Amino acid sequence: MGRRTNQLDFLMEVAAMIVLKILAAPVMVALSLLAAMVTFLFCVASAVCELGCIALTLLSLILFIGGQTVGGIVFLVLAFLVSPFGVPAIAEWLVDRLHSAKFALRDFITG
Secondary structure, three states: OHHHHHHHHHHHHHHHHHHHHHHHHHHHHHHHHHHHHHHHHHHHHHHHHHHHHHHHHHHHHHHHHOOOHHHHHHHHHHHHHHOOOOHHHHHHHHHHHHHHHHHHHHHHHHO
């Protein structure tokens, strides 16, 4: 009787995993679409941030030449924040986490 119980438990676990995989499939589709949209938006926002970084750096240079040191420092800090080392780096990390979650869910479904 013990072996039959083990087989029944195994079949119940397999059935539960199949149900979980079926329920996870629509989430996988939604996560794939979300990851694609976020990646596209990140690329566009990154290009805009690079232009903003250039503009803020030039403005800070103008302020330094004009004698407004505090304003120049403020604009340099803002230029750093919109540079690829500031906020876009945080956004890139978040996009990578989203892709990692997508691949982990895909591995669960296909595994």
